[in-house]
Amino acid sequence: MEWEVVIGLETHVQLQTQSKIFSGASTAFGAEPNTQACVVSLAMPGVLPVLNKQAVQCAIRFGLAIDAEIANRSVFARKNYFYPDLPKGYQISQYELPVVGKGHINIQVGSGEQAYEKNIRITRAHLEEDAGKSVHGAQQGMSGIDLNRAGTPLLEIVTEPDMRSAAEAVAYAKKLHELVQWIGICDGNMQEGSFRCDVNVSVRRKGEEKLGTRREIKNLNSFKFMQQAIEYETRWQIETLEDGGKIQQATVLFNPDTGETRAMRSKEEANDYRYFPDPDLLPLAISADDIDAVKQHMPELPEAMKQRFQSQYALPDYDANMLTSSRAVADYFVAVVAAGADAKLASNWVMGNVAAKLNLEEKSIAASPINPTQLAELIKRIQDGTISNNAAKQVFEAMWNGEGEVDSIIEAKGLKQVSDSGAIEAIVDEVLAANDAMIQEYKSGKDKAFNALVGQVMKASKGKANPAQVNEILKKKLS
């Protein structure tokens, strides 16, 4: 019998705010320990929480982006448990009435022939506060607590158990990662913990309806680790079951060094969080006007932009998809087109040479040495026949390496196409005179011979002859 893995994700997204969710302490990353821990962050006796408006607006943005219902009344609740990085002994979260209800996110999985789309259902998204951090090794047998992060606003986004492979889970996580950056609610910095995933994994025999017992892999902050962790966990669960064992519900951690997961010791005892509405906070009311106000500042969403690219620029589905896979790429592409480049050529260049270079140098598009205007200038030189496609690649290389602007590079490298028909005719004549055999082949019906002749002409012109003209002149002379 074949096994099936069932995966659901809970993602903690740090919201882009200046100050914490319930206090005026800074959320900036990397400060000295506890220098951004105010009396509220420290849970001093008597202090009280007041909700950050920006955090609420981020939640509304997300709700709009996933086509979800935004609760006109949501409630903050206390999740009670003891942990040294949780200063109040409870986390302020949302339980029964979250701010964002059911929504969905479409993902593309795989590439090429095997690529497929899938709709992942979002169960809910709720606002909550982050905890601090434990620093180990401060002193023998002791941990040090840094509460700078305590109170940083989070949006916890929960999916239905809709994913059936590590690839799907990673595709979802990447799509979500892009989306939250696209709508400007998260900086997406996974190294700094701005985007952290808990992955619920269970396995069952194919065809079975009942879900297996799940184990939750906590705090994955890289897509590579997520892939590895899910694959390991899936294998482990299947092997355990096939060996006649049982899966115990557990919270596990992934160790990137060993590639294995192991149960967390601190979570061994069953938790009883004693949720109840936080009496220090009132119900959060969000009116239709509040939602409209946020809508006004919403950027165009990827799906809408994709459709626009298809209709406005007549781009194929594949191009539109790729170009809207990230806000930065989409913005770059739009800027190239706005600077006068042909849309399809711009798309080819952005997805092709630009993407390849960025990949190779592990750079983001924002750090590209060639800005959209420069790329548009290059494309325009192809469009107006100044240079050939091949020559353009050389110009691109040179521009990337900072050798100057498009025209000066073309000039310096002598890459200008020969479009003077007299000059081309002369070369064609030379080539025809020296290749009688090929002419005969062509005339006897072998089309390949024509291409060979074009090649000879191009070679003789050192690649500078305008290929379209070469074709035209050759055809005329051979007819």
Next chain:
Amino acid sequence: MSLNSQDIKRIAHLARIEVNDDEAQATLNKLTGIMALIEEMQAVNTEGIAPMSHSQDVTQRLREDQVTETNQRELYQSIAPSVEDGLYLVPKVIE
């Protein structure tokens, strides 16, 4: 519902309060009476009654997203039981 001293120990553990057997027994005796008092609520029909948490029908006020706090670590840590290099020290946290 009746409590026993094991329940008391379980609850005390949830609340992170150490109790020995004698204390658990003594607490049980007092809590039993109080819980009986509380049980009077169960006879009340509250169908259709909305729970009340604030006397006025008010909603949450939102704060502008501004940093208003400055670093006061020295002052705040002057009353801490154990600190080193700006960190609060606790027995090792095991994950």
Next chain:
Amino acid sequence: MINKSLKQLGEMLQTKQISSVELTQTYLDRIAQLNPEMNAFITVDPDKSLAQAKQADAMIATGKTTALTGIPIAQKDIFVAQGWRTTCASKMLENFIGPYDATVIQQFNQAGAVNLGKTNMDEFAMGSSNETSYFGKVQNPWDRSRVPGGSSGGSAAAVAARLCAAATGTDTGGSIRQPASLCGLSGLKPTYGLASRYGMIAFASSLDQAGPMARSCEDMALMMNVMVGYDERDSTSLNHPKEDYTRELGKPLNGLKIGLPKEYFSEGLDNNVATIVQAAIDEYRKLGAEIVDISLPNTRLSIPVYYVLAPAEASSNLSRYDGVRYGHRAKQYGDLMDMYCKTRAEGFGAEVKRRILIGTYVLSAGYYDAYYLQAQKIRRLIAQDFENAFKQCDVIMGPTAPSTAFKIGEKADDPISMYLQDIYTIAVNLAGLPGMSVPAGFSNNLPVGLQIIGNYFDEARMLNVGHAYQQVTDWHNRMPEGIA
């Protein structure tokens, strides 16, 4: 001097008949003399108080004053005050020096009042006799073998013994009104949300409310003018327009409708207390008020509802005392779990632990609906009782407490009979209404309080209702023996 009202003291200060430093010193001397036995104050810091008094004198010299400038006020030790030890009467916070000012403290500071010291109370405000304080019991100035009530017992004893001109209290289930009743003074718990809870160490967040404790309603009105105000740092604070709480004082009571709930005069009420309260009602009749009989049918449920809600909220509010960032940490412990459990076992007293356990239990898995949610629903029924009652009357009157001050130790081992002390006061907190106690006479030389409950935001009228009575009676001016 010690029998002067806040208004009189204010006039003496402004006309420079006395300086704030002199006045403060007078009270500090009285505290030094009487407090060692009475134990009304946990912390006195003469240097700090006198420094504030000096500043007040400077303010007076420049003419920039308020009604309370230069007047020493005792602060319940539940209000965090910067640089002051703030203990909440718990071993847990025995050495806690306030790192910031509570809003209430800030308001008095801004008014130029002098912080005279931090008064004793039941630990974390959990109690009705001040016997749960880690810093020891407080004596009732009217009978030193009796309790002052609680939880604001130190404040009540301090005002009654003329150790201060007035004091602050907090009231979660009766903690201002019951000690005011037992010590023969006036105490007011405002509408929930009028006084800021920021910096007031939380017991039960949805019920806690700060208020004044003083000898007269007129004094309380001056205190209210300082203590009430919208606070952006407290989400539950109400953005209610600023009022002058003295504005109604002196208006006649003709036509005032007083509701008497039959449930407040039933079994459990001491006969003498009942007689005295009736006599006070008769006095109101003479003042032109009309008496109507009303019913608050869910009164008896207020005790179980309260003993679910308050411990539930408290169990969570007190989780922050874990020995990590401030407060007590056990000397000896093994691992982290052991540190938590020992720290909290040592740092909290028996009553606090009991309530944490009740609260933890009623919130634990499977019980939330049956207890917490059910209690929140009955809470609405209780509030509706009052809503209906206020259709028939302007204010509600009855006893504040079922009896006069009891003997120290008398109820210490019987939590339920202690909890019943608050039978007439708790419903007011549950409904979020303002409630007040004013001295109405004596039973066997022990003070008896009359409770006056008003509708939301009706404090100004309530203060006048109390004031009118205090114009025709002198119970509030009586002074205990042996404190002169």
